[in-house]
Amino acid sequence: MEQTQREAQRQALAGVKVLDFSWAVAGPMTTKTLAVHGATVVKVESNLRLDGPRVAPPFRGKPGRNNSAYYTDINTSKYSITLNMTRPEGIDVAKRLVAWADIVAENFSPGVMGRWGLAYPDLKRIKPDIIMISSSMQGAAGPNATHPGLGQTLGALVGINHFTGWPDREPLGLAIPYTDVISPWFAATALLAALEHRDRTGEGQWIDVSQFETAVHMLAPAFIDYAANGRIQQRVGNRSPYWSPHGVYRCKGDSPQGDWVAIAVTSDEEWEGFRRAIGASGEGWTRDERFETTLGRVRHAGDLDALVEQWTVDLTPDEAVERLQAERVPSSVVATARELHADPQLAHIGQFVQVDHPRIGPHAHTHPAFWLSETPAAFRPGALIGEHNELVYKTFIDMPDDEYARLAEDGVFQ
Amino acid sequence: MPPSSRTSYPAPGNLSVPTPDPLPNSRTSLAGLRVVEYGDGVAAPFAAKLLADLGADVIKVEPPAGDRSRSLGPFPGDEPDPERSAQYIALNTNKRGLTLDLDTETGRRLLLELLRASDVFIENAPPGVMERRGLGYGALSHVNPMLLAASIRPFGLTGPYRDYLGGDLTAWHGSALGHRYLGEPDREPLRASGEYASYYAGVNAAAAVMLAYHGRDRIGQGQLIDISETEVLSVSTLGYGLVSLFYEKGLHNARRGSAQRGGVPAAMLPCKDGYVFIFASEAHMWDGLVKAMGSPEWATPEMFRGRYEVRAPYGPEIYAMMQPWLDQRGKEEIFLACQEHRAPSTAVYDIGEVFGNFHLRARGFFIETRQPGLGAMELPGPPYRMSLTPWVLRRPAPRLGEHNAEVLCGRLGVSSGELARLRKAGTV
Numbered sequence: 001m002e003q004t005q006r007e008a009q010r011q012a013l014a015g016v017k018v019l020d021f022s023w024a025v026a027g028p029m030t031t032k033t034l035a036v037h038g039a040t041v042v043k044v045e046s047n048l049r050l051d052g053p054r055v056a057p058p059f060r061g062k063p064g065r066n067n068s069a070y071y072t073d074i075n076t077s078k079y080s081i082t083l084n085m086t087r088p089e090g091i092d093v094a095k096r097l098v099a100w101a102d103i104v105a106e107n108f109s110p111g112v113m114g115r116w117g118l119a120y121p122d123l124k125r126i127k128p129d130i131i132m133i134s135s136s137m138q139g140a141a142g143p144n145a146t147h148p149g150l151g152q153t154l155g156a157l158v159g160i161n162h163f164t165g166w167p168d169r170e171p172l173g174l175a176i177p178y179t180d181v182i183s184p185w186f187a188a189t190a191l192l193a194a195l196e197h198r199d200r201t202g203e204g205q206w207i208d209v210s211q212f213e214t215a216v217h218m219l220a221p222a223f224i225d226y227a228a229n230g231r232i233q234q235r236v237g238n239r240s241p242y243w244s245p246h247g248v249y250r251c252k253g254d255s256p257q258g259d260w261v262a263i264a265v266t267s268d269e270e271w272e273g274f275r276r277a278i279g280a281s282g283e284g285w286t287r288d289e290r291f292e293t294t295l296g297r298v299r300h301a302g303d304l305d306a307l308v309e310q311w312t313v314d315l316t317p318d319e320a321v322e323r324l325q326a327e328r329v330p331s332s333v334v335a336t337a338r339e340l341h342a343d344p345q346l347a348h349i350g351q352f353v354q355v356d357h358p359r360i361g362p363h364a365h366t367h368p369a370f371w372l373s374e375t376p377a378a379f380r381p382g383a384l385i386g387e388h389n390e391l392v393y394k395t396f397i398d399m400p401d402d403e404y405a406r407l408a409e410d411g412v413f414q
Numbered sequence: 415m416p417p418s419s420r421t422s423y424p425a426p427g428n429l430s431v432p433t434p435d436p437l438p439n440s441r442t443s444l445a446g447l448r449v450v451e452y453g454d455g456v457a458a459p460f461a462a463k464l465l466a467d468l469g470a471d472v473i474k475v476e477p478p479a480g481d482r483s484r485s486l487g488p489f490p491g492d493e494p495d496p497e498r499s500a501q502y503i504a505l506n507t508n509k510r511g512l513t514l515d516l517d518t519e520t521g522r523r524l525l526l527e528l529l530r531a532s533d534v535f536i537e538n539a540p541p542g543v544m545e546r547r548g549l550g551y552g553a554l555s556h557v558n559p560m561l562l563a564a565s566i567r568p569f570g571l572t573g574p575y576r577d578y579l580g581g582d583l584t585a586w587h588g589s590a591l592g593h594r595y596l597g598e599p600d601r602e603p604l605r606a607s608g609e610y611a612s613y614y615a616g617v618n619a620a621a622a623v624m625l626a627y628h629g630r631d632r633i634g635q636g637q638l639i640d641i642s643e644t645e646v647l648s649v650s651t652l653g654y655g656l657v658s659l660f661y662e663k664g665l666h667n668a669r670r671g672s673a674q675r676g677g678v679p680a681a682m683l684p685c686k687d688g689y690v691f692i693f694a695s696e697a698h699m700w701d702g703l704v705k706a707m708g709s710p711e712w713a714t715p716e717m718f719r720g721r722y723e724v725r726a727p728y729g730p731e732i733y734a735m736m737q738p739w740l741d742q743r744g745k746e747e748i749f750l751a752c753q754e755h756r757a758p759s760t761a762v763y764d765i766g767e768v769f770g771n772f773h774l775r776a777r778g779f780f781i782e783t784r785q786p787g788l789g790a791m792e793l794p795g796p797p798y799r800m801s802l803t804p805w806v807l808r809r810p811a812p813r814l815g816e817h818n819a820e821v822l823c824g825r826l827g828v829s830s831g832e833l834a835r836l837r838k839a840g841t842v
Contacts, residue, residue: 224503257669
């Protein structure tokens with residue numbers, strides 16, 4: 001999506017400069033949010049140690065370092081430079097970039113930036129009002145701060161894996177890098193608040209994000225339940241302690257793993273709507289006195305679920321949702337990736353933005369999950385590795401041509 | 415530092431952590447930002463709380479019957495009481511509370527007057543309700559063109575599903591997360607426990623409001639922020655797994671229990687006293703895991719070395735060979751052995767174990783609040799540590815209508831006689 005100069009100046013973060021040492025997922029997702037909203041984000045990489053997503057599938061064609069669809073989607077609209085941080089000259093160049101930046105972002109294990117002489121106090125000496133954000137598994141300090149981990153393993157640590165699953169079976173957990181996809185939005189909120197503080201006062205600061213701690217917030221009521229009542233919340237499948245029917249029900253269809261509808265009746269009013277939606281086929285059982293009150297429906301959720309499925313099983317998911325929503329009953333098709341691609345709602349709002357990537361070709365990139373009406377997001381493909389070396393070194397930090405040539409020759413930009 | 419990972423179970427209700435100073439004078443990054451929230455349940459209240467915790471002045475507007483969270487538990491002692499809902503308290507500390515009946519002309523007028531002198535409005539009313547009341551974005555921006563208005567809906571403000579009702583369960587399954595990632599082949603698609611979609615929409619809304627706040631300085635006007643609970647999940651969690659090439663290559667629809675797509679090992683496995691999550695995606699993680707297990711003969715063949723994709727064909731065999739080692743050990747012992755060899759496999763903790771986790775305790779993560787009528791209560795504390803403008807817990811969650819007089823008389827100049835009439839009429 002080509003932008004005019006005028007449009008670029010109207011973006012929310014126009015003029016904000018970010019030096020981005022982040023890698024893998026959690027850090028780059030944070031800086032993508034900044035980049036698509038107008039910040040100038042310079043991602044520091046190295047050919048000597050590639051960022052994991054550069055070489056992670058899926059690829060267009062044979063695996064390479066410039067054609068991963070995964071990489072381009074989480075590094076949209078950034079600039080890429082290569083810099084050899086194992087060389088003292090590389091670290092000197094990094095410090096010149098710090099002087100250029102408003103924000104330095106990183107998500108290495110605690111201690112890595114310090115070993116390069118780039119801990120927050122070092123950065124502050126170079127640029128007094130710098131804002132630094134460090135995001136790590138368990139935070140910069142504390143007894144387990146240096147434990148290795150990933151977004152997947154933190155799901156086990158934070159408790160979500162233990163209480164996600166069926167009550168009659170073993171825990172299932174989430175097969176996603178849980179904290180990688182949660183922490184970026186917390187990090188962005190804190191970072192933008194710090195930027196606001198700097199704009200008002202001229203003071204920078206350091207932000208330490210523990211991905212573990214961000215995830216605890218998402219489960220706050222369960223923690224308070226434990227603190228207050230000593231109750232360890234257990235697996236409930238799709239059910240709710242408060243409402244019923246509240247589940248996923250089989251529908252008519254021929255998808256390999258079934259076709260399903262999700263229904264959540266969360267008030268007496270919606271229960272009346274549900275009765276109207278299913279009409280004659282529920283005449284007998286929906287009047288059963290066991291199901292008269294919310295409490296009764298929750299108590300007899302098993303029987304109720306079986307009866308609900310007797311109705312859904314003769315309908316496609318779309319048919320069920322149309323009838324339920326017509327009577328104001330919360331419900332949704334249980335989508336698959338295929339359906340999301342064809343989904344009229346997502347197509348309508350432009351959830352997937354077609355961006356022409358030089359090696360991948362036209363390719364759907366994900367828009368952030370929010371839309372700003374007056375300062376919309378704008379997309380460029382994820383950069384080829386080192387694509388912007390000349391631009392960044394010669395123009396952004398005014399490196400003389402002869403020095404640039406010498407350092408390039410000397411392997412400092414590897 | 416030697417790796418270690420003890421956890422302890424604190425005695426419920428009798429917890430001793432230092433009470434932080436209320437820090438009334440500490441500097442906050444969003445001091446002076448005026449936020450009005452008309453939130454129900456989780457999503458909008460959580461978004462506004464994140465801003466309140468950074469120092470924003472948040473007024474929470476509730477209908478006279480109160481936010482739905484007040485009637486939902488968990489409640490201490492399992493006794494329902496609208497002033498003792500743990501969910502309500504967790505989501506509404508640091509706010510002031512005002513009741514307004516927006517189904518009355520006066521209630522709507524007072525809300526608009528409040529918004530005239532505010533920076534941010536965050537709401538998650540059911541689809542169509544605000545528009546029917548004449549409180550859609552057009553009306554709001556008419557009274558205050560600088561207002562940043564965030565609306566959280568089950569499916570967003572526009573598009574063919576805009577009027578559909580939904581909640582956490584429908585958002586989860588509408589996002590394709592259940593089908594693609596969570597559940598077992600012989601059971602229906604499953605959702606994550608908790609209110610994942612709603613919390614997630616809340617933190618996305620907070621980040622979006624902060625972007626728009628910076629945008630206001632650039633463009634000199636307010637704007638509308640449109641957030642869909644369903645898309646928040648489909649994009650932010652799954653999005654990069656949905657990109658075209660995944661789709662072309664058919665990498666979807668794979669509910670397969672706790673074993674993850676991608677490689678081996680990556681699964682929750684039973685051990686002597688619970689479960690562990692065994693994960694080794696990179697070569698050095700596998701090497702560490704093998705050492706942690708004492709380098710058994712079965713694990714050392716060259717064909718198993720490398721990234722986890724190379725071991726994918728041998729999943730059932732590898733998990734079976736690993737099981738006797740797991741069966742003889744507790745989760746902490748396995749966790750420790752793995753950490754000693756820099757392998758990221760971990761214990762699977764339940765909520766109680768996380769609450770007592772000694773790393774979180776050492777960082778002072780849980781913060782004690784004193785909720786009137788309830789005594790001390792520990793809540794999750796700072797989700798980020800800011801060196802200069804720290805996260806601060808300044809005040810308990812408001813009782814229903816606690817700040818009616820303060821806000822209406824103090825901020826909007828309503829006279830005490832008029833306030834009495836409003837109370838009598840049930841408007842506040």
